[in-house]
Amino acid sequence: MQPFTKLSGIAAALPLPNIDTDQIIPARFLKTIKRTGLGSALFYAMRYRADGSEDPDFILNKEPWRQAQILIAGPNFGCGSSREHAPWALCDFGIRCIIAPEFADIFYNNCFKNGILPIKLPQAVCDVLAEDAMLGANARLTVDLDRQVVVRPNGEEIRFEIDPFRKRCLLEGLDDIALTLAHADKIAAYEARRRTAEPWALG
């Protein structure tokens, strides 16, 4: 997984509540056996008109937000299906950090597996960052994971909380599976115990 350390970039505001994963990437784009190339389908229904042309009013179709690497989103972002195609599409588009008042659990989890940093901040703070984002190229936000701060264009620093384990995995780009496999003996011992106590459980 690509590590996430520090990011300085353009932020786009999409402050609607309950943006579900069907809106992030509709089901018909999931007919793939790859993780890549999904960026063009990101926010498909909002981004394109019925004839397939870009909707010039949609934020990610405007300069400079076409280059956005940070998304300021609304409450319950990423609700709905567990499709990891949602973070894959965001990542493929270039979004590496999402800031929202609240995320749906599975989406939140999926972000970390793909080097995307989801940051929870109160609605009022998100509102301020959304205003910054509207300033476009003149207003880059900086996200420093190590120090756990978002730096506003005016230099003000906003602290955010993150689970220490997830922070380390992101900073170092760790492979979860390798990490778990280091405990293979413990897993084997657990299975042996369960097999005796609950013979039906392990099939």
Added chain:
Amino acid sequence: MADGARPRTLFDKIWDAHVVERLADGTAILYIDRHLVHEVTSPQAFEGLRLAGRRPRRPNLTFAVADHNVPTSDRSAGIEEPESRLQVETLERNVAEFGITYFALNDSRQGIVHVVGPEQGITLPGLTIVCGDSHTSTHGAFGALAFGIGTSEVEHVLATQTLLQKPAKNMLIEVNGRLGFGCTAKDVVLAIIRRIGTAGATGHVIEYAGEVIRNLDMAGRMTICNMSIEAGARAGLIAPDETTFTWLKGRPYAPKGEVWDRAVAYWRTLPSDAGAQYDSRIVLDASDIAPLVTWGTSPEDVVPITDVVPDPDREPTEARRAAKRRMLDYMGLTPGTPMQDIRIDVVFIGSCTNSRIEDLRAAAAVVNGRKVADGVRAMVVPGSGLVKQQAEREGLDRIFKEAGFEWREAGCSMCLGMNPDQLKPGQRCASTSNRNFEGRQGPGGRTHLMSPAMAAAAAVTGRLADVRELVAH
């Protein structure tokens, strides 16, 4: 409960029994007992395994079936659509290479993964169950801790038979009293989501309890746990009881003989202890629940069928007013319109929420002797091949077909519109599925969620209708 031990919830007990190892900051390596796999969220996981030169740790604990992307018309000639065919063929190659049990497309056991798991007795109380699909919460109806995961985690489970997890918070939702005439499990869960909102249970596992839940059959319990995710919950749980054990006994993958008896004895220890602590508690009275329908594009936008389309101006904040106006615009609805005046184009009876035999019986009881309204396309998509066979034995297929319904093969179908079963832009659907998101059933399609009986009532009247006016009390 051991003397002096802290009283625990059902969730606490299952969690504690599955922690292999606690890592420094409280993250647990959690053992996973059953892993269900389908064609859409697994190809990249198997590919990852292959690239890293890894093998599944316990292939016998993983079960695969194709459901999301499969056609529900005649499949004897295979899958016509090339991308869907490739996904199913990829799954077939992967299960063969890694030695995983697979219910093939032409096998009567094929169906929606959350219908198949319980039906086969793969789902059992006290187990941890995961699948790359958010409605894995369905299996919580059996008192199993079951939740949806992303594709990276599918790979993690294949390689290690575990997940890295933090414990969830406990939420208790009690539904007391007795359900009124015409009200079903679907109305109960819609009432819950209406009450707590789509993020109401974020970070929590919901345990459903109370007289109404106790009196529900397994199909109803599955309907409720299924939509826990629509309330934002990680999982839903219902304590296993005699209803659960009777339903599971004799299922192909359920334990047999002496092992069954031991299992039941263990399962009886699972219900929450008296005095167990919950982080939050919600109480609903069944007498407040009427047949419900959704009007917007979020599952919390619910009103009784006797009500009218709500007015966005009544919302407390400008952001909410704007969101609701956007929904009405998408749904093509005007505030104040009686819900029963809303005409529909399509009826979909299916999905992992409501495609079991009990659901089809409820719909058929309303349809019996009536015709689908002019201009309405109505379809029934059974949850599995076995559900379909059972319905045919009971003659339900004839009731539906004579009324003008399409009687289709098992799969997810118009629940998510990945196969050819899609709404056309602007079409309005009475649906027994679980999500009314924009474009969920096809680009520009408009979805109203409701129970199977209510969807049947919509089919025969051509509008959203109150089922209580169509059937004898």
